[in-house]
Amino acid sequence: MSGFNQGRRGIIRAAAGLLAAPALLPARRANAMEPVDVELVLAVDVSRSMDPEEQELQFNGYAKAFRDSRLAEGIANGAIGAIAVCFFTWSDWDMQNLLVPWTRIDGAAAAHRFADALDAAPRQAFLYTSISGAIDYASQLFGQGYEGTRQVVDISGDGINNSGRPLKAARAEALERGIVLNGLAVLDRTPLPPQFANLQPSLDDYYHDEVIGGPGSFLMVAEGFRAFEGAVRRKIIREIALNAPGPRIERAFA
Template structure:
């Protein structure tokens, strides 16, 4: 797999505690309600006091994030290129750019099938191109479906594991027609990998933002254990 040369990553070549790719599903099954749930959930999380505190708690006190939207093989929009966050103001500014450019599901951006394998492989390549040093690298996959396009998702997960990356998952919906009855279980057994990897599955739409906020705190504070109200965290044995 190669990435288009127009995928730019202008960021200071400084170290960060964690680099996180937010890989957000924009496939044809993602309607306006779900698209806005994902978009607003990430924005609220980045603007929360909990996330600002978690960023400051690191040894360096900075993280790097990139926000991308994906669907079938080859369909990837980089909404926010690599951006270094060293405090609440940086995080809020990044959230504003995501809100401005991210998909709300009303103006469709191509749709397509659901290639979790492509999302993981693209995230792996983008993490590999981060220009600074990151103590930990995470691919954060948000989806409402199972892999139905492209390569084997298990093989893509294995490639991420081989280079030391963590893959976490968030199950946006567990009752969409045509997918497994146990999406969190599917993500646990086929998608997530790495030390402390987990799946978060909000039981109600209104709990999504809270679950995502706590998920991000765990990712950037290197404490991927425990649970959160309204969410299920499933530890993954390394595969």
């Protein structure tokens, strides 16, 4: 009789397990990562070297890039046909503001909504230039709902690292995690005073040697702020395309 009761209890436990199993499925779906072709973080410099006009040129450049039909076409040509993108500004080592959170873009309508969010985002300027802080912050943004075949950080700026921990350490840690670092160096054509002219390296050389890294990484150089719009459009189109052709350093002119 005891054997019968043990068998009966085993059947009851098995049945209870089958009944409970469906309740676990929604939790698994909720925690599932949505696949995309690339997770792209746009990191934009708003340090004091950026005056209001230059900052507006940056924001407008990104917004116009997402309204460009070629960008939507490039996304559609991906294996999945969708990307995830977010946008934050940075300056001091502890000053990063996520202005547009992770957004799935799978066509022109979604890309235009992202551009509208950029138009509506606040414009603020701060003091220093912490590229290392921007890389550290960007590295922590990945894995939030999306799983890309690539993880890319797009860092745009017009100055060298002068705040926070050493750039070399932040860069090395990001590369160890498999993150690709691309750069958009904006060359300010206003000449420096003679006493400062030779105190810092050429910005394009600095970004090439100290900032970018990872498989397929590249540097876009905007020759002045008026060239920024064309530079950012070309850069993002390259970033969303797998194995996109192009030189290690590419230059855009106004």
